[in-house]
Amino acid sequence: MSQIFQAGSAFDVLVIGSGIAGLSSAVAAAEAGASVAVLERSSPEEFGGNTRWTESYLRMKNEHEVSDDFEELLVSNAGNNIDPNVIEATSAAYENWPDYVKAHGMPDPELVSTLSSCAGPTLQWLKTFGIRFDALPTYFVTAAAPRIMPVGGGLAMIETLQAHARKRGVSLFFHTTVTSLSRRDSEGWLNVGVATGDKAGESLMLRARSVVIASGGFEGNPEMMTQYIGGTARYIRPVARGGYYNKGEGIRLALALGAAPAGDFSSFHAEPLDPRSAAPEALVMNFPYGILVNKNGRRFTDEAPGPVDVNYDHISRAIKDEPDGIAWVVFDQRIHDVPNWKKSIRTDQPSIQADDIASLAQACGISVEGLQRTMDEYNAACSDGEFAPLRPDGLATRGISPVKSNWARRIDQGSYMAYPIIAGICFTYGGIKTNNCAQVVDADGRIVPGLYAAGEATGLYYQVYTGATSVLRGAVFGKIAGQHAAAQLC
Incomplete structure (x- = not known):
């Protein structure tokens, strides 16, 4: 049950949000002896942010080691056209970085290195609460990186952590939204205004020695989405x-x-979502073996530049720029040559089926003429070659644009099938700049005393998401934030 607020209540550490980042912060701080409260806007039945609804893939070879490409990919996705002077400055010790470099929005090497080196120890810490990890099956038919995950997914992690937080005396407040936040006053307190369901329309003030912002991104706010992503939001x-x-x-x-902003405010992590479904993560990941068309029946992207786990993000995001922000994957009976292809379909809605292309187009509500012309052009561009469904096979189209780089076979074996797809948003990329202690850094490169941030509220990603790193980021820096905040009390 949710606890009841008392105006003026004071805590050593106040955590905003109860996903993996928030609960990791709360538990770590409580273990260190701090008095802790967690503020969560959802109900007790739906706490947990995005973590609750995900398998929580972790980009790790095992419980101790991240993938070999972990740091390389995070650094390579650090933004566009970064000033060489900024890059050179980061080769020095952090304390010697110029202020403007400390405040720069890129994921600096200190942050990436900390995430990489602390991933294994953080999993060992989570295991002490009874959370188990394993290399369980994923929904990817082809994958370029190893993944492990918690047994029971994200839900098992947050339920376990919440139970441990309660045992440690952490106060949990639901139906509660933070409305204001101050810097530390002369007595060392941050003042936090909250609106709570227990006191409708009333603003209450709390005090804390430290605050951890772990409240996620802004994907649930259409105003911010339009401001930063644009009209296609x-x-x-x-x-x-x-x-x-x-x-x-x-x-x-x-x-x-x-606070300094960090990460790419103009982009987000996307997944290919069936808009007909109300199920969480109703994904359609089989498009590398078919073609993607818009409502005009035209292709608009390379459906198969490589393994789907590397490419689904930017391909899904491209769909938002098509008419009405929707596309369809079209395929035929040859899909059954792909082993276990149905595991790539997570939607609970059936495929749209027809005996011929014209009927399929009508059933989907897309241009009959456009789809027939596209299919004729695509089939003519396919060539003979070895089809190898479980690895990039180089079986590419010839003479059409955009090219399809792999798994390009004629689609002419009816009956035909299609699924509608939109760009579903997992989380936004833009957020708060932090250092490797999860302390918030201001626009002048200085630490904001007592203020921490972890998880999706922080900026890390640019361009393309480095798969299976978000939940790991939340756990690692959530734990660091809680421990560091508690240590400052000594």
């Missing part, structure tokens, strides 16, 4: 209910205090 929806609770207040309140 109208076509995007969260992949699961947890995203609707992420309204971006934590980010806005930190920026209002002078």
Whole structure:
């Protein structure tokens, strides 16, 4: 049950959000002896943010080691056209970086190195609460990176952590939203205004020695989505209910205090979502073996540049720029040559089926003429060659644009099938700048005393998501934030 607020209550550490980042912070701080409260806008039945609804893939070879490409990919996705002077400055010790470099929005090497080196120890810490990890089957038919995950997914992790938080005396407040946040006053307190369901329309003030912002991104806020993503945000929806609770207040309140922004505010992590389904993560991942067309029946992207786990993000995101922000994957009976292809379909809705292309187009509500012309052009561009469904096979189209780089076979063996796909949003990329202790850094490169951030509220990613790193980021820096905040009390 949710506890009841008392105005003026004071805590050593106040955590905003109860996903993997927030609960890791709360438990770590409580273990260190701090008095801790967690503020969560959702109900007790739906706590947990995005973590609750995901398998929580972790980009690790085993419980101790991250993937071999872990740091390389995070650094290579650090943004566009970075000033060489900034890059050179980061080769020095952090304390010697110029202030503007400390405040730069890129994921600096210190942050990436900390995430990589602390991943294994953080999993060992989580295991002490009874959370188990294993290399369980994923929904990817082809994959370029190893993944392990918690047994029971994200839900098992947050339920376990919440139970341990309660045992440690952490106060949990649900139906509660933070409305204001101050810097530390002369007595060392941060003042936090909250609105709670227990006191409708009433603003209450709390005090804390430290605050951890772990309230996620802004994918549940259409105003911020339109501001940062643009007009096509109208076509995007969260992949699961947890995203609707992420309204971006934590980010806005930190920026209002002078926090430096970080990450790519113009982009987001996308997944290919069946818009007909109400199920969480109703994904359609089989498009590398078919073609993607828009409502005009035209192809618009390379469906198969490589393994799907590397490429689904930017391919899904491209769909938002098509008419009405929707596409369809079209395939035929040859799909059955792909072993276990149905595991790539997570939607609970059936495929749209027809005996011929014209009927399929009509059933989908797309241009009959456009789809027939596209299919004729595509089939003519396919050539003979070895089809190898479980690895990139180089079986590419010839003479059409965009090219299909792998698994390009004629689609002419009816009956035909299609699924509609939109760009579902997992989380936004833009957020708060932090250092490797999860302390919030202001626009002048200085630490904001007592203010921490972890998880999706922080900026890390640019361009393309480095798969299976988000939950890991939340756990690692959530733990660091809680421990560091508690240590400052000594």
